[in-house]
Amino acid sequence: MPAERTKGADITQQILTHATRLFAARGFVGASLRDIAKAVGIRKPSLLYHFNSKDDLRRGVLEKMLAHWNEVVPRLLKAATSGHEQFQAVATETLEFFRADPDRARLLLRELLDRPEEMEPLIESHVQPWTKIICDYIRKGQQQGRVHPDIDPEAYVVHMINLMVCGVALHDSMIALMPAGDDGREQLAARTMTELLRFARAGLFIDPAAAREGIEAPGPLPEPASVSGKEPSPER
Amino acid sequence: MPAERTKGADITQQILTHATRLFAARGFVGASLRDIAKAVGIRKPSLLYHFNSKDDLRRGVLEKMLAHWNEVVPRLLKAATSGHEQFQAVATETLEFFRADPDRARLLLRELLDRPEEMEPLIESHVQPWTKIICDYIRKGQQQGRVHPDIDPEAYVVHMINLMVCGVALHDSMIALMPAGDDGREQLAARTMTELLRFARAGLFIDPAAAREGIEAPGPLPEPASVSGKEPSPER
DNA sequence: CGCCCTTTCTACCGAGTGGTAGAGAAGAAT
DNA sequence: ATTCTTCTCTACCACTCGGTAGAAAGGGCG
Numbered sequence: 001m002p003a004e005r006t007k008g009a010d011i012t013q014q015i016l017t018h019a020t021r022l023f024a025a026r027g028f029v030g031a032s033l034r035d036i037a038k039a040v041g042i043r044k045p046s047l048l049y050h051f052n053s054k055d056d057l058r059r060g061v062l063e064k065m066l067a068h069w070n071e072v073v074p075r076l077l078k079a080a081t082s083g084h085e086q087f088q089a090v091a092t093e094t095l096e097f098f099r100a101d102p103d104r105a106r107l108l109l110r111e112l113l114d115r116p117e118e119m120e121p122l123i124e125s126h127v128q129p130w131t132k133i134i135c136d137y138i139r140k141g142q143q144q145g146r147v148h149p150d151i152d153p154e155a156y157v158v159h160m161i162n163l164m165v166c167g168v169a170l171h172d173s174m175i176a177l178m179p180a181g182d183d184g185r186e187q188l189a190a191r192t193m194t195e196l197l198r199f200a201r202a203g204l205f206i207d208p209a210a211a212r213e214g215i216e217a218p219g220p221l222p223e224p225a226s227v228s229g230k231e232p233s234p235e236r
Numbered sequence: 237m238p239a240e241r242t243k244g245a246d247i248t249q250q251i252l253t254h255a256t257r258l259f260a261a262r263g264f265v266g267a268s269l270r271d272i273a274k275a276v277g278i279r280k281p282s283l284l285y286h287f288n289s290k291d292d293l294r295r296g297v298l299e300k301m302l303a304h305w306n307e308v309v310p311r312l313l314k315a316a317t318s319g320h321e322q323f324q325a326v327a328t329e330t331l332e333f334f335r336a337d338p339d340r341a342r343l344l345l346r347e348l349l350d351r352p353e354e355m356e357p358l359i360e361s362h363v364q365p366w367t368k369i370i371c372d373y374i375r376k377g378q379q380q381g382r383v384h385p386d387i388d389p390e391a392y393v394v395h396m397i398n399l400m401v402c403g404v405a406l407h408d409s410m411i412a413l414m415p416a417g418d419d420g421r422e423q424l425a426a427r428t429m430t431e432l433l434r435f436a437r438a439g440l441f442i443d444p445a446a447a448r449e450g451i452e453a454p455g456p457l458p459e460p461a462s463v464s465g466k467e468p469s470p471e472r
Numbered sequence: 473c474g475c476c477c478t479t480t481c482t483a484c485c486g487a488g489t490g491g492t493a494g495a496g497a498a499g500a501a502t
Numbered sequence: 503a504t505t506c507t508t509c510t511c512t513a514c515c516a517c518t519c520g521g522t523a524g525a526a527a528g529g530g531c532g
Contacts, residue, residue: 011479027350029266033520045522046480054520106349109406113342114263116409123412131413148438154414155431159403162410163395166402170345173352174398176359177367178390195391202384203435247509269490281492282510290490 012050014040020061024103027110028058062111065104066126072097073130080133090134091160091200095193098168105169131157138204147204156203163196248286250276256297260339263346264294298347301340302362308333309366316369326370327396327436331429334404341405367393374440384442392439399432 018039022031033054037047051057072093079089098105112119134157141147167174175188183191254275258267269290273283287293308329315325334341348355370393377383403410411424419427 027263027265029263029519030350032518034518043481044520045482048521049479052521109345109402110349112406112409113346114266119409120412123409128413148434150434152427152431152434155428156435158410158413158428159399159432159435161413162402162406163398166345166398166406167395170348170398170402173348173355173359174394176356177364177394177397191388192391192394195388196395198386198388199392199395199439203438268488270488279511280490281512284491285509288491 011040011042015047015050015057016060016064019057020064020103020107023058023061024106024110028054028114033057061107062122065107066122068104069097069126076130077133080137086137087201087204088197091164091197094130094161095164095168095196098164099193102168102171105165108165109169127161131161134160141205146206148206151204160200163200167192167196247276247278251283251286251293252296252300255293256300256339256343259294259297260342260346264290264350269293297343298358301343302358304340305333305362309362312366313369316373322373323437323440324433327400327433330366330397331400331404331432334400335429338404338407341401344401345405363397367397370396377441382442383440387440396436399436403428403432 015036019031019036022036022039025031033044033047036057037044040047047057051060076090076093079093080086131154135153138147138151138153138156142149142151171189171192175185175192178188178191251272255267255272258272258275261267269280269283272293273280276283283293287296312326312329315329316322367390371389374383374387374389374392378385378387407425407428411421411428414424414427
């Protein structure tokens with residue numbers, strides 16, 4: 001019975017998808033089960049057959065997002081330990097995780113506001129490793145004299161995460177501050193992200209330009225870094 | 237009952253205060269009129285006598301916050317045009333506005349998530365001037381060679397606002413990422429804010445130390461000596 | 473066919489929501 | 503004292519919420 005199983009799992013995924021969208025847009029209490037079911041194209045009791053309660057659905061949505069995050073973390077670790085442009089790689093990889101689906105950032109933000117104490121263990125388990133890696137990287141850079149000596153690594157990393165998560169989540173609102181007369185939304189987004197990475201580098205490295213061009217022993221020259229330099233990530 | 241003529245206005249202010257707190261903590265839909273009334277110590281219909289509807293109350297809460305903001309803006313403008321330490325003054329003044337009552341940051345964040353299109357005109361009317369001032373300051377600094385030439389001023393300012401608002405709103409969650417073993421919450425907050433200002437300066441000025449020296453007493457060299465040295469904090 | 477199992481549905485429930493009607497209390501003004 | 507205004511209350515309303523009961527649909531399989 002692979003067909004049935006497939007179908008059931010398919011509906012479950014559809015529910016998760018639309019629930020993610022609506023939770024991100026209206027919040028957990030603001031998005032009703034009826035609306036989510038309607039978006040999927042079923043009735044509310046059918047939805048409750050797949051998820052026993054609304055809170056079950058919330059956990060499912062969160063788990064799905066964290067599962068995706070767990071997929072990118074290994075790439076982050078690998079990028080962080082590879083020879084060159086470690087910072088750029090980790091930053092763009094993390095940023096792209098949220099940019100790929102801004103609802104992730106909005107959902108995370110809402111959960112942090114609604115249930116901070118409940119999110120704390122998740123933060124510790126899922127982003128603590130990330131943090132530790134970057135902090136080690138920063139301290140190493142400080143010893144080598146490439147990174148500003150007066151940085152507070154943990155605090156710096158907190159601000160970086162803040163910039164990436166909230167920057168994506170609130171981007172549509174934030175660009176109201178930018179003279180949008182000539183540029184399209186896409187171009188504004190690119191400007192914002194470019195400046196974010198420049199900002200992050202400038203706050204970290206003593207010589208950002210050098211850091212961008214290849215940090216340690218002279219090696220293979222990376223291409224002039226634009227927004228996405230590392231991965232052959234698809235340009236929309 | 238000792239009833240003064242100020243009682244009506246007093247109750248209205250109490251309602252606004254508790255509504256701000258509960259809206260910030262649970263969101264607009266998550267905070268019921270009953271709970272707000274109970275926090276004030278009255279019944280729900282009494283609350284609805286002062287505010288005709290829940291949406292009226294929301295507007296009142298928002299207006300009160302913006303009124304406070306309008307009080308600090310003149311100080312910002314004055315600080316921004318005074319001779320020295322303009323950046324530091326504007327940044328700390330803005331940061332202190334939210335730090336004085338973190339619910340302001342949380343409320344603003346929630347409104348941006350819940351009603352982005354409704355917040356857009358408020359952003360343009362209330363923070364557009366702020367933005368313009370800083371952008372002019374940045375461009376002037378670029379001409380004078382004090383500020384990195386490759387900064388995108390508008391994008392930089394957007395990230396700065398992001399850091400200050402979300403940094404305060406999510407601070408309690410974020411410090412879960414910092415090794416809290418030895419330091420108290422207060423000290424962690426101080427570390428975070430100090431690093432935020434350092435971060436902002438480093439992302440802006442070509443020579444942050446020089447930019448900072450203009451403000452403090454002349455002379456005291458940064459002598460942290462250790463990796464995680466806490467710099468002698470400026471006035472805060 | 474009958475049986476089983478998964479899935480979806482209609483109909484309904486109690487609880488809680490924002491909001492209203494209208495009575496009453498307490499001063500202030502006449 | 504009487505009226506008027508301001509404010510608070512109890513009781514109630516229609517509605518939506520998350521969740522349940524149970525019937526029906528339908529495919530696979532003996």
